[in-house]
Amino acid sequence: MMDQAIKSYIEQMVRDALGQSVTSPSARTNYAIANWKMNKTFSEMAVYLQELKSKEGVSVVICPPSQLLYPAGLMAKQQGSTVSIGAQNVHEADKGAYTGEVSASMLKDIGCAYVIIGHSERRQYFNENDQQVNQKIKQAIKEGLTPIICIGETIEQKNSGQTEKVLTTQLVGALQDIDSDFILAYEPVWAIGTGESATAEQAQSTHAYIRKVLTALLGGRAEGISILYGGSVNDKNAAEFSQMPDIDGVLVGGASLNAESFEKIIAVFAKGDM
Numbered sequence: 001m002m003d004q005a006i007k008s009y010i011e012q013m014v015r016d017a018l019g020q021s022v023t024s025p026s027a028r029t030n031y032a033i034a035n036w037k038m039n040k041t042f043s044e045m046a047v048y049l050q051e052l053k054s055k056e057g058v059s060v061v062i063c064p065p066s067q068l069l070y071p072a073g074l075m076a077k078q079q080g081s082t083v084s085i086g087a088q089n090v091h092e093a094d095k096g097a098y099t100g101e102v103s104a105s106m107l108k109d110i111g112c113a114y115v116i117i118g119h120s121e122r123r124q125y126f127n128e129n130d131q132q133v134n135q136k137i138k139q140a141i142k143e144g145l146t147p148i149i150c151i152g153e154t155i156e157q158k159n160s161g162q163t164e165k166v167l168t169t170q171l172v173g174a175l176q177d178i179d180s181d182f183i184l185a186y187e188p189v190w191a192i193g194t195g196e197s198a199t200a201e202q203a204q205s206t207h208a209y210i211r212k213v214l215t216a217l218l219g220g221r222a223e224g225i226s227i228l229y230g231g232s233v234n235d236k237n238a239a240e241f242s243q244m245p246d247i248d249g250v251l252v253g254g255a256s257l258n259a260e261s262f263e264k265i266i267a268v269f270a271k272g273d274m
């Protein structure tokens with residue numbers, strides 16, 4: 001538990017930061033990240049990677065299930081693709097007796113560059129808490145992986161006006177003693193897999209709030225952090241999100257499983273193509 005005095009101090013910093021305008025979208029990297037979750041076989045992955053064309057001006061990351069991490073990386077390399085590979089989870093320990101788990105150094109060893117940490121499905125089904133998320137981020141950074149840190153509120157939290165409080169708590173918990181770069185993904189739990197995405201305006205206003213919290217926590221470094229939106233993004237609504245100054249890309253579940261759909265989403269976030 002966070003000390004109450006520290007919490008009040010941070011809350012004051014957030015309030016102070018709310019007065020500042022801090023956005024500078026052109027300086028940040030745009031990302032289109034595919035979270036395949038527990039989907040796709042080896043042959044499905046091979047067909048997909050053959051079909052998928054990446055674009056200049058946007059960093060594309062595919063996060064397949066763990067058995068496909070190595071072959072997907074190999075295949076992308078053989079094809080001369082600029083697509084990077086990311087894992088969907090990592091364990092917080094260096095190594096040891098943790099049956100079924102994978103460490104950050106193992107992910108690095110097989111060519112992963114990114115790792116999703118703190119996805120709401122991990123928090124919900126595997127009881128991951130902010131402290132574990134923080135430890136996983138530290139492990140990832142130690143091994144040179146870029147963490148894709150997920151935060152988001154549930155429908156109950158949203159309806160009871162808790163969104164900002166929940167996001168602030170998740171950010172403060174996740175970012176304790178983190179001084180390396182990361183990617184942040186705002187994924188409202190109520191929008192994941194429901195077909196009901198946040199509107200682009202809703203997402204923009206939450207992203208602007210998140211950036212102000214990041215500014216309070218990290219100072220000017222917050223300017224360079226890419227904040228992605230996730231939750232029922234598809235090839236129809238992606239363009240609206242891309243117009244928003246604080247939305248620097250998307251983390252896509254369902255619509256990323258089809259190479260053609262994901263390619264359309266990638267194109268939307270390619271800087272210079274908009």
Ligand SMILES: O=C(CO)COP(=O)(O)O
Pocket residue numbers: 035119187191192193194195230231232233251252253254255
């Ligand atoms: O959880 C998500 C990405 O991490 C979003 O999933 P959907 O795009 O299927 O809503």
